[in-house]
Amino acid sequence: MQTSNERKEKVVVIGGGIAGLSAGVYALNAGFEVEIFEKNRIPGGECIGWNRKGYHIDNCIHWLTGTRKDTELYDVWKKTGALTDETEYAPLDAFYTSTYNGKRATLWNDLKKTEEELIAISPEDEAEIRKFIQYVEYSKQCLFPAKKPMEMWSIKDYIRMGMNMKDFPKVMKEFGKISLEEYAERFKSPLLQKLMCDYLPKEYCTYSFLVSYATMADGNGGIPMGASLQMSLRMEKKFKELGGRIRYGCGVEKIVVEKKMATGIELEDGSFVDADYVIPTVDTGLLFGKLLSKEYMPKALKAAYENEKAYPAxxxxxxxxxxxxxxxxxxxxxxxxxxxxxxxxxxxxxxxxxxxxxxxxxxxxxxxxxxxxxxxxxxxxxxxxxxxxxxxxxxxxxxxxxxxxxxxxxxxxxxxxxxxxxxxxxxxxxxxxxxxxxxxxSYMSFVTTPYGKQIKMKGQLKGIKNLYVAGQWTNSPGGLPVAVASGKFAVQRILKKQHRDIEI
Ligand SMILES: Cc1cc2nc3c(=O)[nH]c(=O)nc-3n(C[C@H](O)[C@H](O)[C@H](O)COP(=O)(O)OP(=O)(O)OC[C@H]3O[C@@H](n4cnc5c(N)ncnc54)[C@H](O)[C@@H]3O)c2cc1C
Structure with a gap:
């Protein structure tokens, strides 16, 4: 541990999106000095919006997983300043509506209402509709685990997860390897076929869709009022209040590695910033090939980039x-x-x-x-x-x-x-x-298709001791929950390495 006279160890974070801001806040909470380098002039990365002709255009949040207060993810959103107990959410009561040939069907947050509406539209699909609703109900058990990285889980953690998700294996068994396009064919009604395929790309595994709808139906996927950019700005505010420094318009050219240690980063203007730890949160396509040599890319990720059919963007x-x-x-x-x-x-x-x-x-x-x-x-x-x-x-x-x-x-x-x-x-x-x-x-990381495996990076790379990768690409299919949790996990991995308490 450091005494007050000692120099604080410095964490350099590359990228000021949701993952970078989260890593920044958690690293400050853990007592590090932190500097974030962001190439753009504002924080947020993909979680932003912009103005045109006096109107605000939102780029991101269609649903934010983790808005239910009793979830682990809510705790992360709260700690990073993204949400507070006072945050208001958009008063929406449905996921979406599909129309076809003058008819329409809606996935309401109220599953009973959806069930009744869909059966009225297509009585011949009743059995499949009831099954759909049942499996969405099971999918509510699939909550994002955000307490600590999975490699740090104990047997107890696995047992708890097994108990909380006791019906979810049924979903994976039935829908883990079937694309939405294939699933839609189980319905006779052309409108319901459209409904199943409309929201996510048709190559997606069906379980992803069920989990997305379950998140909405469970009140765990609200849209914070005030737009996506405001959420990123709240996180930036939290980071600064805790003493963090963020440098905008500061693109990173490369990560300097010497003797298996990342000694710091070189900026696009040629200057060097030293670091005790580096947390890159940028797209992995850029990380491996520009900021670092491609040799450091984990094999599974490399295989994904080489197979666009199985791993589409x-x-x-x-x-x-x-x-x-x-x-x-x-x-x-x-x-x-x-x-x-x-x-x-x-x-x-x-x-x-x-x-x-x-x-x-x-x-x-x-x-x-x-x-x-x-x-x-x-x-x-x-x-x-x-x-x-x-x-x-x-x-x-x-x-x-x-x-x-x-x-x-x-x-x-x-x-x-x-x-x-x-x-x-x-x-x-x-x-x-x-x-x-x-x-x-890409909006998110690789699409989870039936032909590919889920990408899961443990954050550390072979050959670099003090670098911890975060960002939505560390765990496909990405999205805001992965991004925010990955920032926290990167810091917990540093703490674990230092034999310190990982509860932050
Ligand atoms: C249209 C759209 C809708 C979406 N809707 C949802 C949704 O409803 N729900 C959901 O969960 N997710 C949604 N997402 C996905 C979500 O926005 C992303 O998963 C998340 O914002 C990714 O965060 P990140 O920090 O991992 O990456 P990014 O946001 O990509 O952040 C990386 C940051 O690194 C910076 N950077 C890049 N290169 C450099 C460099 N060389 N030097 C310094 N900085 C650099 C970038 O400018 C960027 O700010 C949506 C995305 C889009 C585009």
């Missing part, structure tokens, strides 16, 4: 508009609605579905009687290559033409908005690549 082509505030009122459906569209060619693929999400539930997205709506067309590696192949001029032209096509399709689906829609912005997988160095513009 997922992103989106998105467009935001301002429309009348009354856009989605007086309709018995949720804020997020998937619609059929006249086929739209984006690059080499043609799409016949997209969603429209209305943000009027939070005043931060409302201005002068108008609210922001956003649309998204799912994109994957193939689409990323298309966007990447365009020149700067072509990219701008294609993006703008497609935004116009998207607008026409929204007007067709919701004739009331005709004439009142104001274009705000459009963005693509390249936006995430540029802004966050995200691999193929």
């Amino acid at each position: 997922t992103s989106g082509f998105q467009v935001a508009f301002a429309v009348d505030e009354a856009f989605n009122r007086a309709q018995d459906m949720s804020e997020t609605v998937f619609i059929d569209i006249e086929p739209l060619k984006v690059g080499n693929r043609t799409f016949d579905r997209m969603y429209v999400k209305a943000y009027g539930y939070d005043p931060v997205f409302v201005k002068d009687g108008k609210q922001v709506i956003q649309t998204c067309i799912n994109q994957t590696d193939e689409d990323y290559y298309f966007w990447k192949s365009l020149s700067k001029e072509e990219y701008e032209r294609v993006k703008s033409e497609l935004a116009g096509e998207v607008a026409k399709r929204i007007e067709k689906a919701f004739p009331l908005v005709k004439g009142s829609m104001e274009y705000l912005d459009a963005w693509t997988p390249l936006t995430y690549e540029r802004y966050c160095h995200a691999y193929h513009g």
Whole structure:
């Protein structure tokens, strides 16, 4: 332990997204001096938003796992300043609605209501619908373990988890290796087939979808009011209040390794910052190959990058508009609605579905009687290559033409908005690549498909003693829970190495 006269050991964190801010807060709590280096001018990484024509466009939180106060993850959100007991959540009562051929079906947070609605839509699917609801119910037991990294679990921890999740193995057995596309075929109703496949990319393992819906239905996936960027700013505030220093506009060029120790980092301006410990939280595609030599990349991760079919990345082509505030009122459906569209060619693929999400539930997205709506067309590696192949001029032209096509399709689906829609912005997988160095513009980590294995990194790399990797890529499929917990876990791994108490 250090005495007050001794120099504090210094932790350097690379990246000021959710993982970096979390690592920063926990490292300060553990008594380290901490400095975060972030290439952008604001914190948050992918958990941000931006303004256009006076409207705020939210980039991130569709649901935040860990908003239920009795969960381990809530404790992490609270400790990092992201949430407080006073945080208010969006008053939403459903996951999403799918429409098809003039009919619609909604996944309500109230499972009973969903069950009744779906059976009324398709009585011939009753058995499959009841099974679906039952397995979503089981999936509520799947809570994110955020107390400590799994390699530090004791037998007792495993027994407790086994008891708390006693029905969840049934979900994995039945749905662990089946894609959403295959699952949807079990339903006879074309509308229900769409409903099952609309939200997550169709290659996703079905259990991921059940767990996502269960999180909403269990009141554990709220959307904090005030937008995603505000949550990142609350974490930054906490970090600074605890004495942390964050340097913006400070891209890291490489991690300097000498004699199996990371001695510090070299910044893009050529200066060197020394460190006792380094916690990189950036995308692993950038970490291995730019910041560190590719030789350090764990084998399982390398195999994933080499097999795009089994380990796809997922992103989106998105467009935001301002429309009348009354856009989605007086309709018995949720804020997020998937619609059929006249086929739209984006690059080499043609799409016949997209969603429209209305943000009027939070005043931060409302201005002068108008609210922001956003649309998204799912994109994957193939689409990323298309966007990447365009020149700067072509990219701008294609993006703008497609935004116009998207607008026409929204007007067709919701004739009331005709004439009142104001274009705000459009963005693509390249936006995430540029802004966050995200691999193929990915929102999360690799998609969990039936053909791949889940990536789980223990944070330490062979050949570097004092470096602890964090960030959403350490545990597929990533997302905010993985990111925030990984920051905590990286610090706990340091403490374990120092034979100190890991309770922080
Ligand atoms: C549209 C969208 C919607 C999403 N919705 C949800 C949702 O509803 N629920 C959910 O759980 N998750 C959601 N996610 C995923 C979530 O945003 C991410 O999982 C999470 O923000 C990742 O955090 P991170 O800190 O691991 O990585 P990042 O956010 O990528 O942070 C890494 C940081 O490192 C910085 N950086 C990169 N290179 C350097 C360098 N060389 N030097 C210094 N800094 C560098 C980047 O600028 C970035 O700030 C969504 C993501 C997107 C894009």
